[in-house]
Amino acid sequence: KNQVEQSPQSLIILEGKNCTLQCNYTVSPFSNLRWYKQDTGRGPVSLTIMTFSENTKSNGRYTATLDADTKQSSLHITASQLSDSASYICVVTLQTGANNLFFGTGTRLTVIP
């Protein structure tokens, strides 16, 4: 069964600290993996996208890693800011003709001053 699991469900950190979010998936055949940021009351916005051959991708203070062998990905946030408070969703796409996305349930990050 194609599934995407994320951990932790929620996380509270102090402003300026780093954190790492985890994503494990069983989706196969794999096409790509995306990390989305979803602010409260907004739609998800893509942060990074990685294909099978990529094992790291950065976007400012966000760095995603991918281990296609173990089917694990992580999103590392450096020097967190209050505006990083949001849900972070891991999305894995099937390697089929259709844009078939499998969403994780997300990690709710709260950054406090």
Added chain:
Amino acid sequence: EAGVAQSPRYKIIEKRQSVAFWCNPISGHATLYWYQQILGQGPKLLIQFQNNGVVDDSQLPKDRFSAERLKGVDSTLKIQPAKLEDSAVYLCASSLGQFSSYEQYFGPGTRLTVT
């Protein structure tokens, strides 16, 4: 570049009433998606259009949900009659094409509360 537009942003209705949501995708995007996102969960695909044809509606509760995309641009999603469990955020997304390499761009969503 303008993003995906959705309206209304919020809607409160009583159970058994009807409701409709509207989506205007990014100009030139051939593929349009409707998702249902229940609180605390990831989005679930309801229906996918390629131009004005349906690609996938396998998870659409067809006894009460319907969607159309006339002229291959704007789309409407309708619920009739609504149930309490339909309370959720309804997200519209669009992409240039339907293949996995194309990124999906999401609208802000419509938050539906059924009482």
